[in-house]
């Protein structure tokens with residue numbers, strides 16, 4: 001039987017309804033298909049662009065053939081592995097990685113590293129975005145070219161031999177106190193058991209720095225708080241971090257810690273201005289700087305009044321007045337530059353001396369001899385400068401375990417690094433320090449710790465390889481101070497303390513946290529050393 005559908009179905013209604021249902025369903029599928037195919041296509045285009053751009057930028061240098069789409073070795077950089085850095089250095093004089101959109105060039109050899117350090121026309125120190133927020137955009141460390149050179153000149157007077165001598169009594173006070181604390185921690189808190197001393201050395205270095213920079217204007221309680229919170233600042237300024245400061249992120253905690261530290265330094269500046277204006281004596285870097293400002297202001301006033309001022313009365317450097325806030329920012333950069341590096345150096349120094357007692361004995365012998373047998377004779381520049389063995393031990397520690405293994409720079413205009421490779425504006429370029437201080441041509445048997453190379457050997461002549469404090473216009477402002485301070489510390493420790501290193505299988509492994517540390521954080525036990 002023929003069935004006339006139209007007979008019992010309303011064709012219009014049915015057809016329309018049925019059609020609409022089928023069409024909407026298919027459309028939705030089509031729409032979805034479109035969405036996914038468009039999304040997929042876009043993703044493929046983005047991946048291809050990312051890979052091609054990487055390949056193009058890497059042209060002429062060594063690097064992985066492909067990058068992990070978009071992120072590159074981001075996850076690796078969150079947990080830096082020293083062996084991976086070594087592999088990178090071994091891969092070529094210039095190698096690269098690309099993390100997210102950032103193309104990073106690593107210069108490994110001594111000459112390539114030197115070239116970059118000494119190319120201020122093309123590069124400037126690179127800081128992470130968070131650094132502007134933590135240190136403030138107006139901070140002098142962000143100045144470049146002539147402005148940077150001029151500002152730096154104004155700070156040179158704070159690190160002269162004469163100035164460094166003035167800071168010594170403050171440093172000695174801090175060492176006296178902390179050495180007692182080392183023994184107390186080991187013998188009373190730990191009952192003679194070893195504990196990692198790296199965190200204690202960090203606190204010690206923060207206390208020495210704060211005493212040198214701001215004298216007694218800061219209480220011990222605040223120094224402890226800054227030392228503790230400084231971890232947060234270091235963590236916030238790691239190269240790989242979230243760019244926006246969101247609550248409860250590392251950058252957020254770092255910013256809070258930086259704000260607190262800046263406030264405390266500004267309070268110190270206000271106090272120091274009053275004390276120096278009243279004729280107080282110089283005891284710290286802040287005093288020395290403020291005195292120079294106040295002397296300059298007085299000199300300018302006399303000249304403005306038309307007084308005849310003898311040339312001998314003109315301050316060696318005429319400085320403008322700096323606000324408490326400006327002073328605080330600059331002092332903060334000193335702490336920021338010194339804290340991780342000196343903590344690393346002191347940790348290795350204590351570990352190495354415990355592991356090489358023959359060198360510790362020589363250091364002790366020298367320190368007692370130069371003090372005429374009186375271990376209570378105070379630090380002086382003459383004393384420190386006449387040390388040969390102690391200097392050699394510190395130099396060799398810094399060579400063998402350079403605290404700063406790489407220094408990131410930013411390419412500010414296209415930079416033809418070699419005839420085959422031009423680093424493009426905006427890329428990061430990183431001169432490395434470690435390979436230069438482990439170059440067997442400059443330092444034979446570079447992986448052995450041998451202070452003798454600084455005494456009877458020719459290590460001092462290898463100036464081109466001595467990149468521990470950088471080179472070029474940004475070389476370390478505190479390098480003389482840092483080395484003398486480490487000598488003062490270990491010399492004094494050798495006379496007043498005995499310590500034992502409880503080596504683990506991680507003691508020689510290197511942890512990278514801004515600078516480098518023994519992976520097990522240096523397990524020690526301290527005892528008083530009888531006279």
Ligand code: HEM
Nearest residue numbers: 334337338341342345404469470471474475476477478482
């Ligand atoms: C063992 C300890 C230290 C090491 C290994 C060290 C290493 C370095 C390195 C590698 C640089 C970068 C140099 C460059 O880009 O050419 C630097 C810069 C700097 N350091 Fe040190 N440093 C140490 C201690 C100190 C101390 C105690 C101070 C304190 C006053 C300090 C203040 C600075 C400053 C202000 C800069 C930046 C200079 C500029 O940009 O003009 N450093 N340091």
